[in-house]
Amino acid sequence: MDLQKLKEKGICSLYGERITVGTSTCGIAAGALKVKESLNAKGVGCLGFCSAEPLVSVQEDGKAPIVYRNVKELEKAEILGWFYPWEFSPLEIDHPELEGHHNLPHLREHPFYRKQVKIVLRNCGVIEPLSIEQYIAMGGYHALQKALEMKPEEIIEEIKKSGLRGRGGAGFPTGMKWEIARKNEGEKFVICNADEGDPGAYMDRSVLEGDPFSVIEGMTIGAYAVGSNKGFIYVRNEYPLAVRTLEEAVKIAKDNGFLGENIMDSDFSFEIHIVKGAGAFVCGEETALIASIEGYPGEPRIRPPYPAEKGLWEKPTVINNVETWANIPVIILKGWKFFASFGTEKSKGTKVFSVVGKVKNTGLIEVPMGISLREIVLEIGEADDVKAVQTGGPTGGCVPVELMDVPVDYERLVELGSVMGSGGLVVIGNDSCMVDVAKYFLEFTKAESCGKCIPCRLGLNEMFGVILRITQGEGSQEDIERLEKLADIVATASLCGLGKTAPNPLLTTLKYFREEYLEHIRGRCPAGVCRALVRYSILPEKCVSCGLCEINCPVGAIKKTDDVFSIDQDLCIKCGSCFKVCKFDAVERI
């Protein structure tokens, strides 16, 4: 194994003439495979800007690549910007001189990229995911080389000082977790949690598909630091491309001496096994995940003991999230000070978010901790109609637009009733009903509750029943008190994090949008979303009898009598078609 030789090969293939297309799952969904074929291009990971996909970069010899957006045919595509392939990476990289395109916009000038800092996503969309040479050319495996010359305790100290906290949701200090495992004796394991069950979140998938070696290198360093020789990557079965990429990457790493016996000619040995997840949201919870690897149903277990003391097969086990692992090589190579220079007092480094919902620019972003939600939503996402932001996935909370100045920070988000979570970020517009939003998330968590403990299994079901009643116009004031009481029981008495956090969407919407709940109880859904509470009618004074609504009503509920149109309320299914098509605002929604 010769790092230098591999690096030279990587430099050659990275900086020559090259056309690349983002062919992660998101790119493929936008039609990237067809584009890739027609251009005879190389597939790379995702540059993050999903609403601009397919994204194609064209790099002529000696010149920096130019990125085109929404490509169907290259000739007709719009330029997004140009960039140097190394410029997102925080690592110091040997590279040839490339000529920039100073007459064209730079990628960084685009609002979507302006405030991003890429540590985790440093290589995504730049290197070919399975090219270990390109990974090394971008600074890969230099951290492992350095780590193997350090004492395990020194590595742990470095991670501790960096302030890195788990990116899978709870934000536990990674270095402390490693230290606990290090101090325990005997056989140990490391696990990468790649279960990512939050609907709409795909940070981890993107890293696995776009830069699998960063996770593998991180795990190898972690294993060396805690004294483990065996690791597992537990990845969602619904991520076939990620599974295939990982399987290949593990094999390639092994063939090149970065996994297996005597890694990089040291006396450290480490192997990684890929385990496909059982598919339930709760399997991402660490003890459920461990149970699942052991072959038991994915049901959370009592903690303590924590996995770092007694985990997989009762052995000390370090379990970290994909994003957490991908940070490790950068911290080792650049030092803790570099990492800790980003962020707030207690939340260091960067965080990847998948920004979806009512924004112009949807996609995956990596921002320094401490940036405000407002900057993310309005500047990066370029949203123009925001009512609230939901952070933290299905068990996170809704932050109203007035409080969007809150910085991205574990503790500050909790103060508002939300959580950092794994990084799902949904922008909610004014056309959404907050009661309906809470109902949606409760429906999800009640279905995903593993059913083991009473508060979560029965309490969430009860809560869903009550909120359903409210959205159907049958709620009462007591129902709100009942919801609050149930939420307290579920949040306090449940066994695992799912139950403990599942009431968050309800509690935050009740806190910040209580008036909307009260309106429902009075029989009105202000956003016009809850169908049982919506009524469409035609204002005769505005109606010009054009008949457009009649043509568009799917059930024939609109009839003409005495030259004016009216809606038969018994037939109306409240689809809102008439409301949308009327050009004279003659259809009223109440």
Add this chain to the structure above:
Amino acid sequence: MRIEVDGTIFDVKKGNLLEILLDLGFEIPHICYHKAVGSYGACRLCIVEIEVNGEWRVVTSCSTDVRGGMKVRTNSKRIEDLRKGIIELLAKYTSSDLVENLASRYGIAVEGERRCILCGLCVNVCSIMGAHAISFEGRGIEKRVSPPFEIETEICRGCLACVNICPTGAIRFDEKGEIVVEKLIVAHHEMLECSICGRFVISKKHAESLGMMEIICDRCKRQIAAREYAKSMKIE
């Protein structure tokens, strides 16, 4: 070591907080904990408050080890409210003597349909017996105890540990040799008779796995023992 419970100081040995509190005479409702099975954490009724860094935190006592100097509250308003809330949920969804009993303390009406409260005791004890004949199927409100694929299983040995441990009577056994959980048949057993009185005593499979030569029921065994004893004492 010393701990403080509801304001009183006690001298206690190392161990499981729930067991220690019960030994000290505190009334802590608990369903899913069993000495032989250990803590499972499903019923959440054994909650107490303990003081951590000056704050009272709600924990399940069955999964907590005592530490010297620990301060515990077993019947604060917070705990009582939460417990009552959990029992209300149980009473709405299940019904059994056990739940009746718990609910009556709070004046709650029991109106549930199913008996099983998913305490897991049966599943866990079956696994300790090494049989793994029953497990949980489904999630959330659909979760239930079931033999593999919900069909009668051959793996069950008929040891009846599940029937004996079930606190609600949701898992039953009848004279025909059928083990049933709620309405689902777990297994059907051929039963062997007592060679003396002729009553059915044990499943054939279980007798075989125990290597029993002669099938005698407990009652007859006792009678024999008494007779032997009398003979040895020469009481005729």
